Amino acid sequence: MDGRKRWQVVLGLIPPAALAGALILFDSLAQPPAYHEFADRRPLAGIPNFADVASNLAFLVPGLLGLRLCLARRPDGALPAWTLFFTGLIAVTFGSAYYHWSPGNGTLVWDRGAMAVAFMGLYVALLAEYAGARLERPLVLPAVILGAATVLYWHWTGDLRPYFALQGAVFASALVMLATMESVFRQKAYIVGALGLYAAAVAFEQLDRELFALTGGVIAGHAVKHCLAGLAGYRVYRMLRARGGGQAQQA
Numbered sequence: 053m054d055g056r057k058r059w060q061v062v063l064g065l066i067p068p069a070a071l072a073g074a075l076i077l078f079d080s081l082a083q084p085p086a087y088h089e090f091a092d093r094r095p096l097a098g099i100p101n102f103a104d105v106a107s108n109l110a111f112l113v114p115g116l117l118g119l120r121l122c123l124a125r126r127p128d129g130a131l132p133a134w135t136l137f138f139t140g141l142i143a144v145t146f147g148s149a150y151y152h153w154s155p156g157n158g159t160l161v162w163d164r165g166a167m168a169v170a171f172m173g174l175y176v177a178l179l180a181e182y183a184g185a186r187l188e189r190p191l192v193l194p195a196v197i198l199g200a201a202t203v204l205y206w207h208w209t210g211d212l213r214p215y216f217a218l219q220g221a222v223f224a225s226a227l228v229m230l231a232t233m234e235s236v237f238r239q240k241a242y243i244v245g246a247l248g249l250y251a252a253a254v255a256f257e258q259l260d261r262e263l264f265a266l267t268g269g270v271i272a273g274h275a276v277k278h279c280l281a282g283l284a285g286y287r288v289y290r291m292l293r294a295r296g297g298g299q300a301q302q303a
Contacts (some may be wrong), residue, residue: 112280140170
């Protein structure tokens with residue numbers, strides 16, 4: 053087995069291994085009720101929690117731009133997976149806005165379901181472009197089903213272990229691919245930048261109340277999280293826009 057084939061096997065095993073490990077090694081992880089108590093609850097124009105609701109437009113712009121690019125210009129690379137990624141961003145706009153309009157576990161499932169679609173689209177796209185194009189088509193549908201299954205598992209059982217394990221596995225796999233492989237498109241800086249922006253978004257999410265207090269109630273961390281995560285999606289769009297069209301296939 054050559055080096056690329058070995059990496060394909062390793063990367064393919066990371067998500068199921070992470071899920072199995074989470075279920076076997078760790079206790080059930082419930083959603084803390086305090087998670088829904090965001091710092092900025094100010095309404096505006098009849099919209100509750102306005103900043104957290106409206107800031108989801110940051111996902112809509114790159115989602116629409118990217119989907120239009122994929123459908124109209126058909127850039128080279130993992131087109132079905134990238135199309136899925138941008139479709140997921142559009143879904144996040146509405147799923148997350150719905151959740152922040154009325155925060156609770158019942159609405160959060162729509163937010164996380166949309167995020168799972170976007171995450172798995174990104175994961176399969178990176179696998180195809182770094183580990184081998186033949187991985188894309190067989191994995192797109194199973195990846196989406198797996199991502200959705202972790203959200204539904206949490207919704208039905210209250211256990212977040214599979215959902216967080218899968219997200220961690222996708223992020224870890226992306227780092228492994230970027231550190232050990234090269235794509236024919238030579239656009240690694242775009243993806244590194246996108247992942248960096250998303251990591252910053254997660255950090256600001258944890259600093260929701262602290263930023264709200266620091267800015268004197270001007271803006272909270274969760275709204276900043278939405279903006280940074282949207283910028284990460286826009287960076288992916290810029291990467292694909294810089295490519296040619298015609299769907300040249302990667303070996």
